Amino acid sequence: MIKRTLYFGNPAYLHKQQQQLKVLEPKTNTELGSIPIEDIGVVLLDNPQITITHALLASLLERNTAIISCDDKHLPVGLMLPLNGHTLQSERFREQINASEPLKKNLWQQTVKAKVENQAELLQRFGIENKRLKALVPQVQSGDPVNVEGRAASVYWKLLFENEEFTRHRYGDAPNAHLNYCYAILRAIVARALVSSGLLPTLGIFHRNKYNAYCLADDIMEPYRPFCDQLVYQMWQDAEIEGEEITRVHKAKLLSIASVDVVFDKQKSPLMVGLSRTTNSLFECFEGTRRRIIYPQFIDE
Structure with missing residues (x-):
């Protein structure tokens, strides 16, 4: 199955709940969406007002998700990958x-x-x-x-x-x-x-x-x-x-x-x-x- 590529360009609070990536609107705490973590292959963070919890980061990396961070010009500037990607x-x-x-x-x-x-x-x-x-x-x-x-x-x-x-x-x-x-x-x-x-x-x-x-x-x-x-x-x-x-x-x-x-x-x-x-x-x-x-x-x- 092809993994999903997620783009976040607005302020958001991203956290993990029951193996789901939950997206909240930070001011109202309103849930905007929910995606199974196991379905995600790439996450692109493109707003300085995005908050992402450590629990979510760890779960994404455990499932070999590539996490890309953008700079103030909205261009990819950093990449986070798991340390252990294969049993051998x-x-x-x-x-x-x-x-x-x-x-x-x-x-x-x-x-x-x-x-x-x-x-x-x-x-x-x-x-x-x-x-x-x-x-x-x-x-x-x-x-x-x-x-x-x-x-x-x-x-x-x-x-x-x-x-x-x-x-x-x-x-x-x-x-x-x-x-x-x-x-x-x-x-x-x-x-x-x-x-x-x-x-x-x-x-x-x-x-x-x-x-x-x-x-x-x-x-x-x-x-x-x-x-x-x-x-x-x-x-x-x-x-x-x-x-x-x-x-x-x-x-x-x-x-x-x-x-x-x-x-x-x-x-x-x-x-x-x-x-x-x-x-x-x-x-x-x-x-x-x-x-x-x-x-x-x-x-x-």
């Missing part, structure tokens, strides 16, 4: 830590290929010529030493926004902010799946920034990024994005990233569910029982 966690940590460099380079090669292939699929879906991008896929080598990923990104963004003055940059003009927002939610979902599979999100197969606590999440989310791009680009094409402001309507659409359909071996799956297949297959690669990570493809429409 320490054993799985050892397999991950002991992974050889050739194995990690091979896994990164698979990851880059999957990302570029999905980028090409996205271009095709919107009727954009993708031959230049497709031609780069066979050039990806173990460890991607010549940075085909970066070259593909340059081609991809130019083709996707061919008639627009757009440059993909974290602090760039619209719709960069919307892409950043969706990527942040995706990153949290990926980190949650990694913890659930008994893996350490910090130890990446490619990303190694010593200041980054989610290097592995940043690795594994790469082939999933085009699903965010699809959401944002469609909003852009429909003229729903008029500037850098991320409205509540925008957030509702971007938070739906957890439930968009992805395909594994011609079978549809919600993205959040599919990510568990990806992260479990990654562990199997670490332990030597599998050679390939299971990554998704775009569905045929």
Whole structure:
């Protein structure tokens, strides 16, 4: 069953009662809603006047819920995950830590290929010529030493926004902010799946920034990024994005990233569910029982 993604953008008092997340209006103490805690996968807190009890926090984390906190600009700034996500966690940590460099380079090669292939699929879906991008896929080598990923990104963004003055940059003009927002939610979902599979999100197969606590999440989310791009680009094409402001309507659409359909071996799956297949297959690669990570493809429409 797909877990629910909850967004709280108004002042609220959140507490636990009989395995339910209860939402109260803080001034009147009126109950606004109730959700079974076991049904929740992601909680996003986006108001400085939200109060959440420790009992609720503990119960959410016990059920492997990712809890995201936003800053005063309403952008995700923090992520809370459970310490124990799998019964064999320490054993799985050892397999991950002991992974050889050739194995990690091979896994990164698979990851880059999957990302570029999905980028090409996205271009095709919107009727954009993708031959230049497709031609780069066979050039990806173990460890991607010549940075085909970066070259593909340059081609991809130019083709996707061919008639627009757009440059993909974290602090760039619209719709960069919307892409950043969706990527942040995706990153949290990926980190949650990694913890659930008994893996350490910090130890990446490619990303190694010593200041980054989610290097592995940043690795594994790469082939999933085009699903965010699809959401944002469609909003852009429909003229729903008029500037850098991320409205509540925008957030509702971007938070739906957890439930968009992805395909594994011609079978549809919600993205959040599919990510568990990806992260479990990654562990199997670490332990030597599998050679390939299971990554998704775009569905045929």
